Amino acid sequence: MVPAGMRHIVSDMIRDREIDILVSTGANLVHDIIESMGLHHYKERIPADDIQLKHDAVNRIYDVFLPEHHFTDLRRSYNPYSEKFPISSL
16 A cells, blocks of 8 residues: 555544555555655656566555665664574574
């Protein structure tokens, strides 16, 4: 929902008490935290070359793009000790 741009719609519905319970996935929470850190998703209408995106370290969710470094920035901000451990060990 967050990568597709629904972040503000959902938060408005919660604020207006139109939602009593919201069940989410970890992925939605991670993407929302990334947005709240000022690290944004980008929407593109042109076809993307997945091989070039991989080379450029950009993740794609359909027509929404997120640089890989946003995930490492999130990890570092929430766990200052995480740099001591390689990502593969987590």
